[in-house]
Amino acid sequence: MTSKIKDFPGTPLSEEDFATGKVLFHHDQLRGEFAWDSGIAIGRYLAALKEGYLLGARCASCRKIVVPPRIVCEWCFRPMEEFVPLQDTGKVNTFSLCYVTWDMQRIKEPEIPAVIEIDGASPLHGILHKLGEVDPQKVHIGMRVKAVWCPPQERSGAITDILYFKPVEEA
Amino acid sequence: MSLLERDFNAPHAWHGDLPVTSRYTYGLAGERFFRAIKDEGRIFGTHCPRCNRTYVPATSFCERCLGELTEWVDVGTSGQVYSYTLLYENYDGSPRKEPEVVVFIRFADGGFIHLLREVPIEAVEFGMTVQAVFKPQVERIGSISDILYFKPLA
Numbered sequence: 001m002t003s004k005i006k007d008f009p010g011t012p013l014s015e016e017d018f019a020t021g022k023v024l025f026h027h028d029q030l031r032g033e034f035a036w037d038s039g040i041a042i043g044r045y046l047a048a049l050k051e052g053y054l055l056g057a058r059c060a061s062c063r064k065i066v067v068p069p070r071i072v073c074e075w076c077f078r079p080m081e082e083f084v085p086l087q088d089t090g091k092v093n094t095f096s097l098c099y100v101t102w103d104m105q106r107i108k109e110p111e112i113p114a115v116i117e118i119d120g121a122s123p124l125h126g127i128l129h130k131l132g133e134v135d136p137q138k139v140h141i142g143m144r145v146k147a148v149w150c151p152p153q154e155r156s157g158a159i160t161d162i163l164y165f166k167p168v169e170e171a
Numbered sequence: 172m173s174l175l176e177r178d179f180n181a182p183h184a185w186h187g188d189l190p191v192t193s194r195y196t197y198g199l200a201g202e203r204f205f206r207a208i209k210d211e212g213r214i215f216g217t218h219c220p221r222c223n224r225t226y227v228p229a230t231s232f233c234e235r236c237l238g239e240l241t242e243w244v245d246v247g248t249s250g251q252v253y254s255y256t257l258l259y260e261n262y263d264g265s266p267r268k269e270p271e272v273v274v275f276i277r278f279a280d281g282g283f284i285h286l287l288r289e290v291p292i293e294a295v296e297f298g299m300t301v302q303a304v305f306k307p308q309v310e311r312i313g314s315i316s317d318i319l320y321f322k323p324l325a
Binding site for chain 1 (some may be wrong): 173176178181182183184185186187188189190191192193194195197198199201202205206209299312313314
């Protein structure tokens with residue numbers, strides 16, 4: 001569609017125009033600091049990550065175990081009464097080989113974001129994380145993986161306390 | 172432990188910082204308006220012959236008849252105090268002894284907000300004529316702060 005348009009209306013600007021002072025401009029930087037209240041369930045989830053395990057929540061009514069934990073069941077809307085520790089293993093539900101970083105830099109070795117179904121949670125329940133120590137071409141759906149954790153003293157109560165998930169030999 | 176009880180050892184909040192930066196270009200009329208301030212130390216407006224109004228800062232179209240404005244007029248560097256307020260607090264919230272006088276200055280049928288200095292606060296009054304004090308030409312960058320402040324017309 002746009003290939004048919006020869007002349008775009010308006011005044012196109014390039015980075016050079018700013019650098020050489022062709023146009024006047026005002027540069028501004030907003031203070032975008034924020035604090036997001038982690039709430040009851042995610043607060044405990046983060047605390048558990050610091051301890052070195054994954055925490056889920058179990059719904060007594062529909063018996064689902066979800067991860068990350070939440071305080072209301074998304075299926076039956078009842079309160080979730082119980083927090084349960086889960087395994088730090090699971091299997092790849094879906095993944096992507098990503099050759100572009102978040103700030104649009106091209107990379108040779110791909111980042112591999114993946115949704116991992118966590119063992120102990122209900123089927124198809126898992127978290128988004130990334131894979132490491134793996135040949136990108138060998139990643140497949142259903143692959144068994146295990147979390148690689150930060151050393152305990154370096155953990156901060158964040159999802160990055162798990163560095164990545166790596167494949168485990170299937171027993 | 173009941174369900175709605177918080178674990179006070181758990182993290183309470185997730186802290187973050189959004190890297191938000193912006194670059195605002197002034198547009199066709201704004202570019203010419205600020206160029207004139209930067210290069211010549213002059214303040215321009217645009218005149219609408221249909222509505223007989225002169226807009227300051229200069230705009231590229233008339234907000235009343237929406238017609239294009241091509242008639243640029245130099246409105247001089249002095250205007251009249253239309254309204255003012257005394258600020259006894261700094262931008263960071265700290266108190267200040269001598270207030271900063273913030274004024275709306277009328278030029279033709281428009282005007283803009285700026286600072287008023289070199290005047291005792293008792294002497295500030297509506298309608299007084301004030302003139303712009305510019306930065307030296309080499310220091311100007313094409314911004315409203317190229318005008319340092321306004322002072323009473325000598």
